[in-house]
Amino acid sequence: MLLRRLLAVLVAVGLVLAAALIRERLFSGDTGTATAEQVRVVCVEELASVCDTLRTQDSVDAIEDAATTVERFALPDPGVDVWITFDPWPELAAAARARQGLPELDSMSSDVLARSPVLLAARADRLAALEPACPGGELTWRCIGDRAGAPWEDIGGQAAWGDVKVSFNRPAVTAEGLLTLAQVTSGYFDGSFTSRSLEAPDYFAWLSDLAGEVGGTGGQAPLERMLLTGGADVEFTGVLEGTALPLLRSAPQRGEQIELRALDPGVTADVRVIGYGEAGQRAVADVAERLTAPLADAGWRTADGPAPSELEDAAVPDDNGLPSSAALEGLRQTWIEVARG
Amino acid sequence: MDSRSTARRITGLLVAACVVLAGCSAARDLVTGGDEATQDGAAPVDPGNCITVDMAVSSEKIDLLTDLAREFNASDGATVDGTCVFVRPASKASGAAMQLLADGWPDEGVEGPRPVIWSPASGAWGAILNQLRGAAGEPDMVGEGRPFMLTPLVIAMPEPMATALGYPDTPIGWSDILELARSDEGWGAYGHPEWGPFRLGKTNPNFSTSGLSALIAQTYAATGSTDELTAEDLARADVNRFATDIESAVVHYGDTTLTFLNNLARNDARGTALTYASAVAVEEVSLINYNRGNPDGVLAPGEELIEPKVPLVAIYPKEGTLFSDNPFFVLDADWVTPEQKAAAALFEDFVQQPENQRRVLEFGFRPGNPQVAIGAPITPELGVDPEQPQTTLDVPDPAVLVELLERWDTQRKSARVLMVLDVSGSMGDPAGAGDATKLELAVEAASASLDQFQDRDEVGLRIFSTDLEGPGSQTDQLDLVAVAPIGEQRDQLRSRLDGLTPILGTPLYDVTADSYEKMVSEYDPERINAVVLLTDGRNDDPDGSFDLAGLLDSLAAGSEGRQTQPVRVFPIAYGGDADLATLQRIADATNAAAYDASDPGSIRKVFDAVISNF
Numbered sequence: 005m006l007l008r009r010l011l012a013v014l015v016a017v018g019l020v021l022a023a024a025l026i027r028e029r030l031f032s033g034d035t036g037t038a039t040a041e042q043v044r045v046v047c048v049e050e051l052a053s054v055c056d057t058l059r060t061q062d063s064v065d066a067i068e069d070a071a072t073t074v075e076r077f078a079l080p081d082p083g084v085d086v087w088i089t090f091d092p093w094p095e096l097a098a099a100a101r102a103r104q105g106l107p108e109l110d111s112m113s114s115d116v117l118a119r120s121p122v123l124l125a126a127r128a129d130r131l132a133a134l135e136p137a138c139p140g141g142e143l144t145w146r147c148i149g150d151r152a153g154a155p156w157e158d159i160g161g162q163a164a165w166g167d168v169k170v171s172f173n174r175p176a177v178t179a180e181g182l183l184t185l186a187q188v189t190s191g192y193f194d195g196s197f198t199s200r201s202l203e204a205p206d207y208f209a210w211l212s213d214l215a216g217e218v219g220g221t222g223g224q225a226p227l228e229r230m231l232l233t234g235g236a237d238v239e240f241t242g243v244l245e246g247t248a249l250p251l252l253r254s255a256p257q258r259g260e261q262i263e264l265r266a267l268d269p270g271v272t273a274d275v276r277v278i279g280y281g282e283a284g285q286r287a288v289a290d291v292a293e294r295l296t297a298p299l300a301d302a303g304w305r306t307a308d309g310p311a312p313s314e315l316e317d318a319a320v321p322d323d324n325g326l327p328s329s330a331a332l333e334g335l336r337q338t339w340i341e342v343a344r345g
Numbered sequence: 346m347d348s349r350s351t352a353r354r355i356t357g358l359l360v361a362a363c364v365v366l367a368g369c370s371a372a373r374d375l376v377t378g379g380d381e382a383t384q385d386g387a388a389p390v391d392p393g394n395c396i397t398v399d400m401a402v403s404s405e406k407i408d409l410l411t412d413l414a415r416e417f418n419a420s421d422g423a424t425v426d427g428t429c430v431f432v433r434p435a436s437k438a439s440g441a442a443m444q445l446l447a448d449g450w451p452d453e454g455v456e457g458p459r460p461v462i463w464s465p466a467s468g469a470w471g472a473i474l475n476q477l478r479g480a481a482g483e484p485d486m487v488g489e490g491r492p493f494m495l496t497p498l499v500i501a502m503p504e505p506m507a508t509a510l511g512y513p514d515t516p517i518g519w520s521d522i523l524e525l526a527r528s529d530e531g532w533g534a535y536g537h538p539e540w541g542p543f544r545l546g547k548t549n550p551n552f553s554t555s556g557l558s559a560l561i562a563q564t565y566a567a568t569g570s571t572d573e574l575t576a577e578d579l580a581r582a583d584v585n586r587f588a589t590d591i592e593s594a595v596v597h598y599g600d601t602t603l604t605f606l607n608n609l610a611r612n613d614a615r616g617t618a619l620t621y622a623s624a625v626a627v628e629e630v631s632l633i634n635y636n637r638g639n640p641d642g643v644l645a646p647g648e649e650l651i652e653p654k655v656p657l658v659a660i661y662p663k664e665g666t667l668f669s670d671n672p673f674f675v676l677d678a679d680w681v682t683p684e685q686k687a688a689a690a691l692f693e694d695f696v697q698q699p700e701n702q703r704r705v706l707e708f709g710f711r712p713g714n715p716q717v718a719i720g721a722p723i724t725p726e727l728g729v730d731p732e733q734p735q736t737t738l739d740v741p742d743p744a745v746l747v748e749l750l751e752r753w754d755t756q757r758k759s760a761r762v763l764m765v766l767d768v769s770g771s772m773g774d775p776a777g778a779g780d781a782t783k784l785e786l787a788v789e790a791a792s793a794s795l796d797q798f799q800d801r802d803e804v805g806l807r808i809f810s811t812d813l814e815g816p817g818s819q820t821d822q823l824d825l826v827a828v829a830p831i832g833e834q835r836d837q838l839r840s841r842l843d844g845l846t847p848i849l850g851t852p853l854y855d856v857t858a859d860s861y862e863k864m865v866s867e868y869d870p871e872r873i874n875a876v877v878l879l880t881d882g883r884n885d886d887p888d889g890s891f892d893l894a895g896l897l898d899s900l901a902a903g904s905e906g907r908q909t910q911p912v913r914v915f916p917i918a919y920g921g922d923a924d925l926a927t928l929q930r931i932a933d934a935t936n937a938a939a940y941d942a943s944d945p946g947s948i949r950k951v952f953d954a955v956i957s958n959f
Contacts, residue, residue: 164516166665166736167571219572220739222468222670223489231715232495233668236737257718 043085043287046073050180050247051088051275057298058291070096070179071336077101082109085284086291090179090273091116095329112285114277114292118304120246121320122180122187122271124148125227127235128263133161134168145188145267148240149210153217171219171226171238175339179273180225182336184242186326187271188214189335195269196327199334208342215342227251231258244273249303249312270321275299395431396688401445401460405630405642406494406671407436409708410464410696417695423688430688433458439465439554446486446676447477461676461685462692464493466554468672469740476743490672493696494710496630497734498558498666499659504728506623507658509535513730518663519566522624523587526594532623545591546605546625549598549957550753556598558667559626560753561746563591565738566664572739576748588756594623595758597873597913597937600957602627604938606640610653611933618655620909621936625657628669629729632657633709636727642709658728665736671713754799760959761803761872763828764791765860766845767880769810771922773847774881776945783881783920783945788842790949791879795839797956800832803872806841807860811850811886821852821886822859828867852886853924854896857931861912865903868910873959875913875937881920883927893927900934913937915955920945 044065047055052067065083066073070093076082077097087094098108124143126134131143137159138147148170156165175181189197192207201207219237221229226241227248245264252259277295279288300309305320326332391397402410414432417423423430435457437445442463445451450459465471471487478486500522502512509532510517525531525543532540548556565571567587568578578584599605605625612621634642635657638650673696675681675689695701702712709722711731719731741749772784798804805828814820825841826834860876868874884893891899904911914935916928919942932939938958942951 164663164735166663169736224491228715232492232711232713233737234732234735236497236668236734251715255715255718258715 043283044083045086046084047088048090048179050244053250054295054298054302055088058294069177071177074100078104080106085280086287087278090275091324092326092329092332093179094278096333099329109280112279112288114288116274116276117292117296118275118299118306119272119320120244120304121266122183123243123245123248124240124265124267125243125248126240126263128261130235130239131263136160145191149188149214152214165235169219169237169239170217171221171241173225176336180244180247182332183271183273185335185339186332187242190269197331198327199331202334202338212342230262231255245312246302246304269325271325272320274324275304391431391433395429396425396684398430398432398461398685398688398692399458400432400434400462400464401437401442402434402464403439403466404436407434409704410434413696413701417692422691425684425687430691432692439470443470443474446474459680461681462689463674463676464671466669466671468670471672471674473743486677487674490674492670492713493673494671494705494713495668496628496710497668498555498562498626499629499632499661500624501627501632501657502624502660503618503655504658507660509537512658516663517660519563523591527590540619543594544596544623545594546596546622547598548602549600550750552600552957554669555602555626555628560749561741562662562666562738563588564749566662571665571736574741574745576745579748579752592756592758596622597958600954602631603641606631606635608936610640613653613655629659630709632659633722633727633729656728659730661733665738666734667738759799759801759872761828761869761874762959763805763807763860763864763876765807765809765856765876765878767851768808768845768848769851769882770847770849771882784845784847786945786948787879787919788845790952792839792842793949794952794956795831795835798831800830802831802959803828804831804838806838808845809852809856810848811852813848822856850885851880851882852889853880853884854891854893855886855889857914858891858896858899861900861914864912865910875915877915877955879917879919881923883924897930897934900931904935915958917942917951917955919948
């Protein structure tokens with residue numbers, strides 16, 4: 005008994021010392037000296053729960069949506085030393101900076117730490133009703149988009165369900181929303197797209213109609229709203245596997261009604277840590293190392309880890325399936341335009 | 346109308362009215378025995394050395410949040426940087442709090458401390474606040490609030506009536522309500538002529554969130570859409586006709602759904618539940634409380650739950666409905682410090698914890714944290730369906746809301762009201778610390794309330810006291826202004842009110858009976874027929890024809906059964922000597938509500954609340 009207590013004390017002391025050491029490394033740039041240099045870590049909001057594991061050492065300054073961080077880079081000092089984000093947002097930030105005539109920042113990127121496919125999250129009963137109504141019985145975003153706002157009664161569903169309800173997670177602002185919209189658009193063009201593709205009148209008209217039918221969710225992520233209100237607000241939305249799985253696992257009973265499905269063409273959110281400036285670049289490896297295990301635990305696909313058991317068969321493409329960063333920014337601007345209209 | 350005046354208009358309508366709700370809590374207390382939390386004297390006391398987080402919360406969750414705050418304050422987690430946190434919730438009607446925030450919460454002495462967290466019944470109030478501030482050049486004060494708990498608006502129907510419409514297999518909605526309202530046969534069209542005409546209970550949308558939600562929902566139903574209601578939609582003739590026909594079935598309006606539920610419970614007890622109201626637009630939580638045997642949602646010490654003989658069932662309108670989402674807004678206000686924001690975030694996390702969200706469920710609300718499954722009491726056994734609603738509706742833009750309310754003023758069922766004022770000697774007593782007498786304050790309030798009637802409403806004025814025409818005259822009442830369209834005689838009513846002076850005794854029973862009989866004899870089926878009876882005393886009429894039992898028998902006999910000509914008597918108990926209990930029984934006998942103005946200073950707010958029934 006006494007030995008166990010002693011061991012427990014030793015383990016606790018060891019953990020405290022290790023934490024202090026890591027913190028000092030993070031804040032002082034691995035020099036081993038206790039300088040006052042502090043790195044400012046910004047984390048994309050889809051990784052909030054993962055980044056919270058860094059918070060135990062007070063090293064995360066902000067968890068925010070991707071668009072907000074890009075806006076920071078349009079300032080001379082963006083106030084970011086380390087950015088935990090997805091491809092290709094660092095390129096979008098660099099482009100925003102260039103548009104302001106600001107000098108490029110010295111930066112260093114980690115390898116891709118983890119990946120997460122964009123998935124369709126749908127009410128299972130609605131999915132079962134819609135799929136046979138799609139051309140060839142194949143469920144695609146094009147099929148969902150074509151039927152958004154249509155009465156369920158007209159497409160083989162129950163009259164009590166009302167209209168087909170589709171929502172996206174604020175594509176103009178969040179990475180999850182824009183990545184979903186990229187998948188939707190890739191699906192429309194049967195493959196990747198360019199900035200020029202977005203100017204096609206039929207696509208613009210189709211997207212405008214879709215935007216007119218996409219419902220708001222009062223600031224909540226659509227999947228969370230789907231869990232809260234059943235199918236009353238949202239029946240179909242796009243999610244990142246890595247954000248959806250923790251949410252569904254935490255709400256097993258409400259989550260029973262929701263089905264995740266991988267649609268073609270595949271698009272992924274690839275996680276990277278980017279360091280800016282000397283201090284930031286020195287911190288990249290340490291932050292990346294500390295994030296890898298929490299990412300895997302949360303349901304993100306890491307190089308060494310297995311696919312989440314819920315979606316083992318969901319195909320993940322070799323690349324992220326995204327267009328150029330310019331085309332992605334063009335898509336964001338197009339969405340802003342049609343959503344306003 | 347510019348955006349500023351538009352915003353002012355909506356807050357004028359919604360908010361000023363919601364202020365009244367607070368003033369009318371006394372009416373609820375008349376029935377319920379008062380708010381449990383208040384009776385406990387459990388208002389938390391600031392220990393003085395903590396970071397204080399004041400909360401303004403809508404009344405339906407004050408008990409729950411007071412309990413949760415008490416637990417949080419005593420927990421180890423209630424610290425920010427080593428300083429303790431003290432959360433202090435206070436009840437404040439959503440609209441009233443919104444207007445106070447828009448005005449910068451000017452008087453803490455009167456209105457209570459400025460809140461750090463604001464939790465109205467619906468997030469829509471936050472949008473209106475931001476719009477008001479934006480119109481005044483001020484930045485937003487609230488962001489996207491996280492729902493603390495949810496409850497949808499439903500159409501509550503006695504189960505046999507819902508079954509007659511096809512419940513639970515057939516989707517039912519506002520279009521079915523419309524069909525019933527338009528039918529000359531009433532329930533006879535559904536094989537139940539014994540139930541009489543279809544009668545709808547709906548609160549006044551200028552006063553009540555439920556009433557506003559119902560108005561929005563029925564308007565969407567009329568347009569056939571679920572979002573982006575426009576001014577053009579409202580101008581459509583068919584939409585206008587839809588609204589007018591729905592309103593034609595309304596029993597009366599009012600400031601709170603509790604009036605309907607209490608009256609339903611009382612009718613249920615005497616076996617007449619199916620003849621008071623066929624349907625009432627309420628929040629789901631209210632229906633659950635009703636079926637649990639607690640129609641007002643407040644369980645006073647010693648009060649027993651009495652389950653209704655005829656339960657209500659929730660109709661989730663097939664055209665869609667709205668949720669009340671009870672968001673937590675941590676305010677971006679200049680009086681909120683970073684420490685208070687940090688402390689508020691701790692409390693918000695605390696209430697979202699699954700064990701605390703399970704308590705939300707116990708109160709009949711749907712948890713705001715999806716980790717907590719929806720379960721009892723949100724079950725079919727209590728008349729509700731956790732799988733519903735299937736479609737929610739967007740809250741229209743504020744400008745459209747304003748127009749919606751303005752149009753409702755012309756669409757609502759018109760009223761035929763006899764105002765009966767006590768001018769007995771005691772009305773000449775001082776009303777309080779000031780110079781004004783009770784009569785003077787009552788006259789001022791009654792006069793102001795006349796503006797709330799539409800020109801097409803018919804209003805008359807009667808006064809009562811013993812010996813009105815001199816000693817020994819035996820005249821207990823005088824009709825000063827005959828009941829007629831108020832548009833033609835508003836000034837005359839005001840003039841006669843201004844000339845009133847206190848006389849002698851209080852022939853309450855005889856005058857009540859006579860006023861009721863007069864309105865029954867002149868009954869107009871196209872209108873809400875009512876008597877507003879203001880009195881400051883007890884029956885004081887040795888020569889009177891009625892005792893209380895006789896009066897109540899007379900009123901009840903005229904108010905029961907499907908063929909009745911319902912005339913509602915809405916008494917106002919004015920001043921500390923008024924006979925609250927008796928007036929409540931008079932209201933009960935006619936399926937109306939009594940209002941407590943025992944503090945004469947509240948008479949204006951109370952008058953506003955009474956007039957909200959029309």
